[in-house]
Amino acid sequence: MSNVEFKDKFLCAICYLGSFIPLLAWFPLIWLVINNVRKVYVKEFVRYHCYQSILFNMIILFLPSLFRLLTDFLMNLLDLMVIFGNTIVLIKALQGFVLKVYFFAIPILSIYAVIWTFRGKYTYLPPISQAVNSLLR
Numbered sequence: 001m002s003n004v005e006f007k008d009k010f011l012c013a014i015c016y017l018g019s020f021i022p023l024l025a026w027f028p029l030i031w032l033v034i035n036n037v038r039k040v041y042v043k044e045f046v047r048y049h050c051y052q053s054i055l056f057n058m059i060i061l062f063l064p065s066l067f068r069l070l071t072d073f074l075m076n077l078l079d080l081m082v083i084f085g086n087t088i089v090l091i092k093a094l095q096g097f098v099l100k101v102y103f104f105a106i107p108i109l110s111i112y113a114v115i116w117t118f119r120g121k122y123t124y125l126p127p128i129s130q131a132v133n134s135l136l137r
Contacts (some may be wrong), residue, residue, distance in 0.1 A: 015053035
């Protein structure tokens with residue numbers, strides 16, 4: 001059994017709901033700023049999940065746009081050469097498929113993070129968790 005209080009688990013779980021409710025994406029940042037201004041000590045568990053949810057929500061918003069930008073750039077380059085007409089059609093189809101899989105995986109990752117947070121555990125999302133660990137240590 002973990003020694004983290006239920007209110008901390010609940011507030012950390014709310015932080016991850018920013019992927020479902022965009023207004024809640026600002027909640028962890030505002031919460032950390034208010035506690036910093038009031039000079040309230042924030043537990044490492046809470047700081048970890050706040051930072052991780054902030055980075056997670058930023059990546060959720062950033063990755064699809066970057067992927068579209070790169071694939072559109074690649075399609076424009078290939079469009080200059082007539083031989084790659086079929087390749088452009090394939091890239092468009094793959095782009096749609098990858099984005100559908102991406103938007104299917106995001107709620108699964110959010111639910112994973114919420115469940116582990118309610119259990120009082122640290123969630124591990126590989127690149128994000130490594131960045132958060134380097135921020136906290």
